[in-house]
Amino acid sequence: MNLAVVLVSPKTPGNIGSAARAMLNMGARDLRLVAPRCDHLDSQAVAMAVHAEGLLREARVYPTLRDALADRDVSVGTSARIRADLSPPRHPAQVRPLVRAASAPALVFGPEETGLVNSDLEQCQVTVRVPTGDYASLNLAQAVLLVCYEFLQAEDETPEYHRKTATREEMEAMYGHLHGTMRLIGYTDAVRARHTLRLWRALLDRSLMSSAESRLFRGLLRQVEWKVGDAARRGTAESRGAAGEADGATGD
Structure with missing residues (x-):
């Protein structure tokens, strides 16, 4: 699957490197960074990426989320909160058939401190939330690992059809x-x-x-x-x- 992982305004090199490693673990290789607040090729990022250094070096940097999603046909945002005027987050497994039927899906994660803001989530067709215990705070790499697993590795029925949707x-x-x-x-x-x-x-x-x-x-x-x-x-x-x-x- 041609799944792109989009990190919006990541703050620390270590988190970017750890996220790249999580992607490689699950078989995702298209890393996109939107207005990062650090150098994604910093030594800390490379160290945390381990064998995913190549993925880091191939990462593309974009000025806006719209630019990063321009060639995608399905975009999935991540959020742990219910937002006014926006559909509530769904379990990743519920969204899996939609993602697997897409030609060029994207998975979008927000800044470490705040997550995605409403204007970011507006650009995503669906939002997912990773179910947790009472302590719901996940670091960026954990979230990338879990959602990528649901979309790329978890067992599921084959979608009944494939449909090319608009970018x-x-x-x-x-x-x-x-x-x-x-x-x-x-x-x-x-x-x-x-x-x-x-x-x-x-x-x-x-x-x-x-x-x-x-x-x-x-x-x-x-x-x-x-x-x-x-x-x-x-x-x-x-x-x-x-x-x-x-x-x-x-x-x-």
Whole structure:
């Protein structure tokens, strides 16, 4: 499976190295770092990676999570907390069939101190939580090891079908388009827009759109925009015509 592990703003080299080792243990090799706060090739990182040093050196660094997920078709966030307006986290085993049926899935982990923030989780189609005892705090490498195990090594039934879904870049572009269209037609305003778009994200992400379906949806949005613009142009033309008639009547 082409599973990418994405670490958002990791703080310490040792945690990155340990996470790389956990990935290699479970058979994952695509490490992506988003705005890291340390050098991922620091000697501490290399020491903690042990035999995963090669994986560290091949890691790609991105400025934003959106960039890191651009070529992925399914993205899975990790969180131990329930967030307002976002679907509650699920057990990794429940998400396993979705991940295994994907062509290019990604597993996203947040900073050590805070985890993923809401704006990060919005870019993930589903969120998972590692079940623990009363003490729920896991270090980064432990979390990477456990979730990678569930997705890559745990036994499961073979998915009934494989479906190529749209990349996250295609979906994010569609959501940006949707946001603009909603504002254009007065469906929402600046105050409610973020909450409203979260609800639409949750609904549309569950559909696992293909690239063609995302283009189809954007075609509808373009038609709405054209119709609004056409109505505005017609209204302007009619206003000018009425003004002209009024001027003629005055001239008589």
